[in-house]
Amino acid sequence: xxxxxxxxxxxxxxxxxxxxxxxxxxxxxxxxxxxxxxxxxxxxxxxxxxxxxxxxxxxxxxxxxxxxxxxxxxxxxxxxxxxxxxxxxxxxxxxxxxxxxxxxxxxxxxxxxxxxxxxxxxxxxxxxxxxxxxxxxxxxxxxxxxxxxxxxxxxxxxxxxxxxxxxxxxxxxxxxxxxxxxxxxxxxxxxxxxxxxxxxxxxxxxxxxxxxxxxxxxxxxxxxxxxxxxxxxxxxxxxxxxxxxxxxxxxxxxxxxxxxxxxxxxxxxxxxxxxxxxxxxxxxxxxxxxxxxxxxxxxxxxxxxxxxxxxxxxxxxxxxxxxxxxxxxxxxxxxxxxxxxxxxxxxxxxxxxxxxxxxxxxxxxxxxxxxxxxxxxxxxxxxxxxxxxx
Amino acid sequence: xxxxxxxxxxxxxxxxxxxxxxxxxxxxxxxxxxxxxxxxxxxxxxxxxxxxxxxxxxxxxxxxxxxxxxxxxxxxxxxxxxxxxxxxxxxxxxxxxxxxxxxxxxxxxxxxxxxxxxxxxxxxxxxxxxxxxxxxxxxxxxxxxxxxxxxxxxxxxxxxxxxxxxxxxxxxxxxxxxxxxxxxxxxxxxxxxxxxxxxxxxxxxxxxxxxx
Numbered sequence: 001x002x003x004x005x006x007x008x009x010x011x012x013x014x015x016x017x018x019x020x021x022x023x024x025x026x027x028x029x030x031x032x033x034x035x036x037x038x039x040x041x042x043x044x045x046x047x048x049x050x051x052x053x054x055x056x057x058x059x060x061x062x063x064x065x066x067x068x069x070x071x072x073x074x075x076x077x078x079x080x081x082x083x084x085x086x087x088x089x090x091x092x093x094x095x096x097x098x099x100x101x102x103x104x105x106x107x108x109x110x111x112x113x114x115x116x117x118x119x120x121x122x123x124x125x126x127x128x129x130x131x132x133x134x135x136x137x138x139x140x141x142x143x144x145x146x147x148x149x150x151x152x153x154x155x156x157x158x159x160x161x162x163x164x165x166x167x168x169x170x171x172x173x174x175x176x177x178x179x180x181x182x183x184x185x186x187x188x189x190x191x192x193x194x195x196x197x198x199x200x201x202x203x204x205x206x207x208x209x210x211x212x213x214x215x216x217x218x219x220x221x222x223x224x225x226x227x228x229x230x231x232x233x234x235x236x237x238x239x240x241x242x243x244x245x246x247x248x249x250x251x252x253x254x255x256x257x258x259x260x261x262x263x264x265x266x267x268x269x270x271x272x273x274x275x276x277x278x279x280x281x282x283x284x285x286x287x288x289x290x291x292x293x294x295x296x297x298x299x300x301x302x303x304x305x306x307x308x309x310x311x312x313x314x315x316x317x318x319x320x321x322x323x324x325x326x327x328x329x330x331x332x333x334x335x336x337x338x339x340x341x342x343x344x345x346x347x348x349x350x351x352x353x354x355x356x357x358x359x360x361x362x363x364x365x366x367x368x369x370x371x372x373x374x375x376x377x378x379x380x381x382x383x384x385x386x387x388x389x390x
Numbered sequence: 391x392x393x394x395x396x397x398x399x400x401x402x403x404x405x406x407x408x409x410x411x412x413x414x415x416x417x418x419x420x421x422x423x424x425x426x427x428x429x430x431x432x433x434x435x436x437x438x439x440x441x442x443x444x445x446x447x448x449x450x451x452x453x454x455x456x457x458x459x460x461x462x463x464x465x466x467x468x469x470x471x472x473x474x475x476x477x478x479x480x481x482x483x484x485x486x487x488x489x490x491x492x493x494x495x496x497x498x499x500x501x502x503x504x505x506x507x508x509x510x511x512x513x514x515x516x517x518x519x520x521x522x523x524x525x526x527x528x529x530x531x532x533x534x535x536x537x538x539x540x541x542x543x544x545x546x547x548x549x550x551x552x553x554x555x556x557x558x559x560x561x562x563x564x565x566x567x568x569x570x571x572x573x574x575x576x577x578x579x580x581x582x583x584x585x586x587x588x589x590x591x592x593x594x595x596x597x598x599x600x601x602x
Contacts (some may be wrong), residue, residue, distance in 0.1 A: 041421075116451060148470060155474040158482025162454055165489050169447055177493065184490040188483060195478075 051143040055132050059125075059287045063279075064094035066286035069336075070343055077347040104275035109171060112272065116170035121273070121280035124163030128287045131156035135294055136211050137331075138324040139304055150208040153295060154195055157250065157288060161187045164259065167281070168269035179268025182354055183259035186249055189361035190256075194246035196369035200239035200376045201227045201299040204384075210295075214303025222310035226302040233384070235376035240300045242369050244341075247292040249357065251285060254346035258354055286339075293338030294331060306330040400442055404435055426466055432459030446492045450485065457481045471552055 029043045029050075068083070068091060075082025083090030108117055134149040134156075136142035146152050161184060168180020204227055205213045217225045228236050249256040260268040270281055297303060304327035312326035352360075408431050415427030436455030443449045457480040464473035556566040 113445075113448070116448070146470070148474060151471070151474045151478070155477040155482065158478055158486075159454075161486045162451070162481060162489070165486065165493065166451060169489075169493050181490060181493060184486045184493075188486050188490075191478075191482060 051133070052129075055129055055143070059129060059132065059283055062290050063283040063286040064098065066289065066339065067097065067282065068094050069340070070346075073340065073343040074347045077344070098279070101276055101279045106275045106277065107272075109173065109272050111172040113170040113172065116166050117272075118277075120163050120167035120170055121277040123166060124160055124284045125280045125287075127156055127159040127163060128284050128291065131291055132287065134210065135291065138327040139211055139214070140319060140324055141328075142211070145209070145211060148208045149210045150198060150202065150295065150299070153291065154191075154198075157291065158187070158191055160284065160288065163284075164269050164281075167273070168259075171269070171272035173272050175265045175267070175271045176269050179259040179261070179265050179271070182261075183252065183269060185354070186252075186256065186258060186357055186361075189358055190246045190249035190365070193242050193361060193365035193369040194250060196366070196373055197239045197242040197246065198295075198299060199373050200233070200235055203373070203376055203380050204233045204236070205299070210298045210303065213298050214305060217302045217305050218310070222302065222305045222307045225305070226300070228300040231387075233376055233379055235372045235379060236300065238368065239372045239376070240296070242365050242372065243296060243300070245360075245365060247296065248342060248345065249361070251288045251292060251342075253285075253289065253342050255349040255352050256357060257346075257351060258357065261351065263351075289339050289342060290335050293335045293342070296338055297331065297334035301334055304330055306334075404438070407431065408435070422466065425462070429459045429462030429466065432456065432462065434459075447489065450489050450492055453488070454481055454485055457485065 029047050034042075071093070072082040072089070081089075083093040086092040086096050108114055131153045133143045134146050134152045136145065164183045165180045168176040168178075168183070171177075201213070202208060205216050207213055207216070213227075217227060219225050225232070227233065228240055230237065248254075252259050258268075260270060262268075265271070270278060273281065306326075309323065309326045309330050312320075312323045316322045408428075411427040411431050412424055415423035415425075417423075419426070432455045434456075436452045436457075436459060439452035440449040440456070443452060457476060460480075461473040461476040464470070464476060555561050557563060
């Protein structure tokens with residue numbers, strides 16, 4: 001049995017790789033030939049710029065693929081095809097949409113607070129971009145291997161709320177204001193169960209670091225050591241259900257899409273936005289979905305670990321390029337499986353009322369999450385050390 | 391001078407100050423100095439904007455800059471846990487609730503009615519300023535350059551330090567537990583005060599708070 005001090009030490013133990021460790025971009029750039037007159041500090045600066053470029057590309061591509069997938073999924077759920085005209089099964093539709101959004105007139109309502117109205121979409125998108133820096137693409141390729149990666153992601157995504165509230169208030173329209181108020185109330189309510197439910201896998205794994213969590217779930221053909229399995233910790237499944245409901249509310253997805261609620265509030269906080277500013281909000285929404293699904297797959301479903309990854313690691317050696325590619329593929333597949341599940345729920349369930357949302361968040365999910373943490377802690381301290389497979 | 395000119399002068403001055411501070415920080419201590427200058431400017435500038443703006447909501451949004459600046463200062467001091475907790479609690483929680491409260495004021499509310507409370511607020515402000523200056527004058531400051539240039543023995547995890555501090559039996563575990571109890575009592579009391587009495591509830595077709 002661990003004493004409290006040992007528990008803390010296990011929970012906070014940081015590897016040498018965390019903080020200022022290896023960053024593949026940095027290493028590649030340092031090895032690349034460069035002329036004499038280029039000073040040394042250009043290397044980290046370039047690594048940062050390239051990293052940001054990759055992140056923006058990921059967010060945009062994800063938004064493009066996400067909108068297409070959303071329309072196809074909704075179409076097939078409603079027994080129709082969805083976009084079919086542009087490209088094979090409409091796969092080029094997002095490009096056409098993007099051109100349309102770029103060319104659209106950028107309107108600012110007369111009574112709007114111009115400064116805040118312009119800042120809001122940028123703030124929303126930048127907060128989710130900042131959160132994505134903690135998202136490792138494979139075990140060796142990451143932008144920032146943060147010791148407290150999960151905590152960083154939660155902190156950064158919580159600032160999205162401010163941007164949405166800003167958008168709603170600055171639009172100076174009652175629909176926008178109602179949307180913003182709903183967003184503020186909903187996100188504050190669901191941040192609590194979201195954070196607490198994630199404590200269960202954090203306790204089992206003993207770390208906040210995404211790469212370490214993935215590493216400790218390795219073995220067992222890449223499947224059997226996932227944290228979600230009841231033989232690892234039986235409280236993990238209820239914790240995951242709470243987590244999933246909370247991320248639906250955090251990302252404003254139906255049945256919790258009250259801030260937008262197109263049939264009640266026109267489009268909620270988005271009502272007055274058009275063109276590229278409007279699309280920023282959607283890039284944020286899809287990026288946040290990907291982010292939370294990836295976090296869920298790291299902390300419940302094995303992260304990089306899958307039969308594919310372990311096979312690639314066995315055949316080509318750990319850390320080889322193919323192993324890394326397998327890890328990247330795994331995390332993308334798991335993330336999009338989560339996104340597909342969210343879309344499926346969106347087109348299946350009706351929207352709930354605001355009082356139902358608040359009741360569920362405060363009265364049921366929060367106490368349940370606390371109970372989960374308590375029981376999982378008891379399991380981890382008193383039972384887990386005696387289990388032969390841990 | 392009309393309102394708009396004043397606004398332009400104020401924000402122009404803020405921009406100039408930012409440039410000067412950034413340049414000064416860069417010249418004095420390199421990139422860490424510039425980062426410190428930026429975060430200090432965010433903290434103080436956010437506070438100035440918060441006082442200057444006449445719209446309450448804009449003031450509240452200016453507070454976000456202050457909170458983020460403080461988080462940045464924590465990161466410069468290699469206290470990443472505190473920085474993230476600062477953002478999570480102050481920006482994600484407290485500021486959102488604050489905005490929830492002030493958002494229903496109209497955007498063109500031009501005057502803030504301070505009136506009688508102004509002298510009292512002034513006294514409190516001066517007292518806080520005096521305490522701050524006193525602390526700044528008497529505190530033992532770290533050796534110049536020590537935190538900004540990084541530690542020689544590598545970074546330590548601030549989460550570990552805090553966790554050991556709170557949970558090790560010979561340190562602050564009693565204070566930690568006491569704070570937790572006080573917060574729980576406050577929470578329960580708040581719920582008790584705010585709850586609707588059964589007699590207040592209007593009969594309606596669907597029971598309020600029912601998850602359907």
